[in-house]
Amino acid sequence: MQFMFKKRDNIKEVEEGKYLSPKFDENGLIPVITTDFQTGDILMHGYMNDEALKKTIETKEAYYWSRSRKKIWHKGQVSGFVQKVKEIRIDDDQDSIWLSVDIGNGASCHVGYRSCFYRSIPLGTIKSKATLELKFKDNKKIFDPNKVYKDEPSPTKL
Amino acid sequence: MQFMFKKRDNIKEVEEGKYLSPKFDENGLIPVITTDFQTGDILMHGYMNDEALKKTIETKEAYYWSRSRKKIWHKGQVSGFVQKVKEIRIDDDQDSIWLSVDIGNGASCHVGYRSCFYRSIPLGTIKSKATLELKFKDNKKIFDPNKVYKDEPSPTKL
Numbered sequence: 001m002q003f004m005f006k007k008r009d010n011i012k013e014v015e016e017g018k019y020l021s022p023k024f025d026e027n028g029l030i031p032v033i034t035t036d037f038q039t040g041d042i043l044m045h046g047y048m049n050d051e052a053l054k055k056t057i058e059t060k061e062a063y064y065w066s067r068s069r070k071k072i073w074h075k076g077q078v079s080g081f082v083q084k085v086k087e088i089r090i091d092d093d094q095d096s097i098w099l100s101v102d103i104g105n106g107a108s109c110h111v112g113y114r115s116c117f118y119r120s121i122p123l124g125t126i127k128s129k130a131t132l133e134l135k136f137k138d139n140k141k142i143f144d145p146n147k148v149y150k151d152e153p154s155p156t157k158l
Numbered sequence: 159m160q161f162m163f164k165k166r167d168n169i170k171e172v173e174e175g176k177y178l179s180p181k182f183d184e185n186g187l188i189p190v191i192t193t194d195f196q197t198g199d200i201l202m203h204g205y206m207n208d209e210a211l212k213k214t215i216e217t218k219e220a221y222y223w224s225r226s227r228k229k230i231w232h233k234g235q236v237s238g239f240v241q242k243v244k245e246i247r248i249d250d251d252q253d254s255i256w257l258s259v260d261i262g263n264g265a266s267c268h269v270g271y272r273s274c275f276y277r278s279i280p281l282g283t284i285k286s287k288a289t290l291e292l293k294f295k296d297n298k299k300i301f302d303p304n305k306v307y308k309d310e311p312s313p314t315k316l
Contacts, residue, residue, distance in 0.1 A: 006289045008316045015269050015314055020279055020290040023315075033191045033200055040198035042191055042247075045254035057290070060281050085281060089200075090292065091274035092267050093314035096203035098275045109250050111173050116249040117256045121178055123218050123243060131164045132178040132215070134248065156173055156251035157181075158166045 015092050023095040029065055030097055037086040037100040043108035044116045060085045068155040079148050081106035112141035173250050181253040187223055195244040195258040201266035202274045218243045226313040237306050239264035270299035
């Protein structure tokens, strides 16, 4: 890795300047939103550490930090659905990243759907002391996670 | 608040079930991606606590948890740019939220731009030990933050 991030020493510079000064949190991570460059849909929400961000910029393929496996994660390594990065943006205070990627006809979600956001939350006043019921917005799995991930433990933590 | 979240006691249920079982992190927060329902563009990345999520569902206006001010934050309270919620989705392991909102011709970024993601990061190999230069993708401010926020401190932290 041959390049550096600029030190965050001035709010105006961070917000309106032209230098990359990402803010990593107390765990050394920055949140990442990944969208499908064709449809604009959000595919997933993940995290990168310093190294994952640098590798993503340099290789133009998405690398994340897996919080469940506690290691750098080249997305698609197991499933084959590598994310080709079309654009990376950073927000005003440089503490979150937006990745626009090409996954062809593939999927991004370990459950098998194209996007991880396949369920919606009903809106409005809830009359009784009830548990909210989600609504499925996508019912088509692109792959069978049992075949693809075999005996690997689920990244989902309770 | 009259409704409850379901306890997370089963991975299959969290991932493929129909009940809302959000996971709040060690600070009691869940990350939120907010997009413009008209253009699909990402407007901002924020956080909600339990109460902000419930208020957003019930009022159909976006509430967040402000980490810099350490309080619930009704987006648009000062600027007037309230976010009318069109849809809320939750991801596979229910630890992040996608909010699709209507902000009319308004703005979402405290710096004055419509979206917080107005700068892109250049891709590819960096030849020398250089600081990366960001590229502005939006140059039009919707409002003047000095006029709107006056003496309020910037939410950006170094």
